Amino acid sequence: MAKTSHNQGNGLAADIGKRTPFTSLRQEAYLNLVRTHEHLSCEFTRLLKKHGLSDSQYNALRILRGEGKPMQTYQIAERMITSQTDISRLVDRLEASELVERERSAEDRRVVWVSLTDKGRAILKKLDKPVSDLHEKQFEGFSDEQLKSLVKLLYSARSDGSGKQEA
Structure with missing residues (x-):
């Protein structure tokens, strides 16, 4: 059976012209975080630079x-x-x-x-x-519930598994 990829269609793979699947879902998640950070922080940096x-x-x-x-x-x-x-x-x-x-x-x-x-x-x-x-x-397309989930997921990504925040 052919391997279906979550990379097809819209998404990071399409954005960056990736032709092969990501090595893992974790790699794709990480690269999405990096790409999103770059996008959001760039707007923020431009605003602050004006001041x-x-x-x-x-x-x-x-x-x-x-x-x-x-x-x-x-x-x-x-x-x-x-x-x-x-x-x-x-x-x-x-x-x-x-x-x-x-x-x-x-x-x-x-x-x-x-x-x-x-x-x-x-x-x-x-x-x-x-x-x-x-x-x-930046977050107008998200509901409050989605934002709460995102905040929780991002906090978990920085946690060491015990619920304690890593430096």
Whole structure:
């Protein structure tokens, strides 16, 4: 019996002109995630670039706003959506743009606190609606139930099987 492939017709295989089946369903799922990430993040990156920010800079600013008080650099790094190997340089760029400010602790000069400036808060406020609108547009074809399932599946893909999130 001929092997039927989930690659035929519409889908990633057709999008990339693949002539043979994927090695496995897991490979196809992974490549779909990569392709989807590229598509969605490209739109997001373009939006942020119009406001002079990178994805990581925006993420750091949102973390600071969400915390509502100064944070140490390592605390910001721990909460980043994508791993940030050089958080100090990221904070340097934000400080140079006057979006954050640093202050050394009076008790321990090794400790540096990072806080959001009024200019940083203003740029986030300016971006709130466009970012929200972009997310709505990107997922407009999904029902709430589908989105809940997608969120659960993506979380599971990052889990180590025990329900604990891997770094």
